[in-house]
Amino acid sequence: MRIALPYGLRRALTFWRRSIQARVVVSTLLLSAIVISAVGWLLLQQTREGLLRHRVDVVVGEVDATVAYHRDRLSAARGTEVNASTQRADLIDPIIETGDSRGYSVVLGGPEETDIGLSDGGAHRTSGLELTSVPARLEAHFDGRNRSTAWTYTEIERTLADGTTVSEPGIVVGSQVRLPADGQTYTIYFLFPLTEEEETLGLVTRALLTAAGLLLALVAGITWLVTRQVVTPVRMARRVAERLAAGRLQERLRVSGEDDLARLAHSFNQMASNLQRQIRQLEELSWVQRRFVSDVSHELRTPLTTVRMAGDVLHDARREFDPATARAAELLQAELDRFEGLLVDLLEISRFDAGAALLDVDDINLLDLAHRVVDAARPLADQRGVRVEVEQPDKPVRAQVDARRVERILRNLVTNAIDHAYPDDVDRPIVVRMAADDQAAAVTVRDHGVGLAPGESAMVFNRFWRSDPARARTSGGTGLGLAISLEDAHLHGGWLQAWGRPGEGAQFRLTLPRRAGDVVRHSPLPLAPVEALDLLEGRAAQHDVEDDEPDGRYRREDARQGSRDGGREPSRGVTS
Known part of the structure; x- marks a missing residue:
């Protein structure tokens, strides 16, 4: 069962089957698009990894410097009489203020020896920051009494003044500080947004897409021009071949240059000339043959008429001859009839060959x-x-x-x-x-x-x-x-x-x-x-x-x- 295709689709399929130039251009575009996409994806991955790696190095260094500074400040104030609550405020408030000005958020987790932690709200943090922004896997890292600085990727969630919650990708870095006032160790989480990196990556992506589009258009144009130089002589050869097949034996290809296509055109013209010469020879031979048959047929009519008259006389008088001679007269009459019919048929065939039959x-x-x-x-x-x-x-x-x-x-x-x-x-x-x-x-x-x-x-x-x-x-x-x-x-x-x-x-x-x-x-x-x-x-x-x-x-x-x-x-x- 054949499915009826829309007219436009049939035209497109017909054009695709008949145009080698279209197939070459489309195939080149598809292959180029695949290669450009693969290269672009690799470039984007490398750019993304480079941006994130640089951002991690910067924020980890900044966290280490900030924590070291406040550790030294707390150590210098060790001999003073300050309660733990005041000391926690003196620790976290300056960090929060610095984070607000520098664009990152801060969460102070409870001491590890108590049950006060991030999960029950026992923390100082930047206004509007949701505690769920700190992944549980990072909490578990510090619950294991690991004192080293650690980081991971996260989704930073904030609650705005109108009550809506927004999120953005970011990096959370955790580090621990020991308060002299109560001897407890607190975990400070720094949450840095990746907004700039996202914007940079988007800019790079748009640039790559634009460059890919321009490159594909350039490839299509170049491919079209190159294939046109090859296909145009082939199309000319096809048209000339069709004219030769239609009987216009004088048609020839125009030869320009000395490249492969020019040599092909020269060989094609030689072939056409040889075919024209042979066809003319065959036509002349056929004409000579037809003329010979016609002339011989006409020339034989006169002697045949004479022989026919003599044969008729012999045939009419056969009863007066001996049996052998009478039989010979009958055979002669039969063969004369057949010979006369053959001449008539040859003349008729010659009229067909000459195109004179009406x-x-x-x-x-x-x-x-x-x-x-x-x-x-x-x-x-x-x-x-x-x-x-x-x-x-x-x-x-x-x-x-x-x-x-x-x-x-x-x-x-x-x-x-x-x-x-x-x-x-x-x-x-x-x-x-x-x-x-x-x-x-x-x-x-x-x-x-x-x-x-x-x-x-x-x-x-x-x-x-x-x-x-x-x-x-x-x-x-x-x-x-x-x-x-x-x-x-x-x-x-x-x-x-x-x-x-x-x-x-x-x-x-x-x-x-x-x-x-x-x-x-x-x-x-x-x-x-x-x-x-x-x-x-x-x-x-x-x-x-x-x-x-x-x-x-x-x-x-x-x-x-x-x-x-x-x-x-x-x-x-x-x-x-």
Whole structure:
């Protein structure tokens, strides 16, 4: 089941399939974007780590200096009489004031020997700072009587005057101080926000994104220009090749420079010149051949007429001769008839080759033509002991055709069927069928004779071709009948096709357009006979009954050389 795509998407897919330049540009952009993203991510990680490392070094140094200063101040006041509460205030208040001015917050934790700690609010701290800003893992570090300074990352939470809570990333540094007044050790937590580092990292990120966008645009432009230099000559070569294929053999590529593309253009032009020369030689040879056949055919008519007159005299007087001479006169008359028919066919072929064959179109009932042909061939059929029948179609089969040419086609097909039928086979007659639809009319001639071997249906329309060279022609044909019939069919814009299997007989199908000038797209009748389809259950014979238009355009040179089988579909000629 095929899914119908939107028109725009179909256009985009078609452009993608046909444009190598677009594929190269897009592929380069994707790869560049991946590389730039990876490099940018590494740069951001390095910048982030550098900023945080520098910030940690600064704040830890500042905390150590502050704590050392206040330790010295407390030691200097050791001999004075001050209670613990006052001494705690003297310790923490200056630190809080300094933190407010320098942009960091402070929390004073309770002494480690008591149950007063951060969890129950027993602490001095910066106004609005939430105690949850200090991670529990850092509290645990100092609960273990570890005296060293420690730090970690945290989320600093503050409660504003309107009651809302805000948070920001930061660094919390803890250090311990021993108060002389009560001999207890207190933990001071310094919370430094990372706002500046975030702003710096955001600035670097925006700069990298801008640079990446500009770099990708630059890469796209450069890639487009580079690929254009390569693709443009290729497109020119394609256009010139199409013109050469259309018959404009004088077309050539423009050569500029000495690079690989220039050498390719030079080689292409040499190839085109050689092809043009060879085609002209073939055309001249073909013209000479056609002229020779035409001239010989015309020149032979005069001596043939003289020989015919002498032969007629001998044939009329054969009863006066001895038996051997009388038989010779009869053989001479028969061969003269065949020779005269051969000359007529050669002249007709020469007219086709010269493109001088014309149609005299009229609206004709094909059934009348078929009856006329069968009636004329009945003596030959009686001589062979076979029957020829014409099936009555369901409706009249009429078409705008040249009656003389179509009658010649049917006569050749019926005579060929009689010639290849088994003698005295009265139980299996030769059957002529016909049918028509709105566009086309078709006539089939079915015999049950020797049939065609695999591949022979591709050669049956060749000139002077015979399936069995040792087999005599009952009708005395010239070997050009089917070739002329093929030309007549194509002159109408129709098909002439063959089907056959050894021992099963053969069937020829003529398909013509109902209206003169139309093109045949299908046939109202199958190429293979119905009984053959029933026998093989439609498997192998399915290839023989496809009614698609024959592959490729018909060329008169192909028909003369026998390289086609009369418009036969691909694989139809090789029967099995």
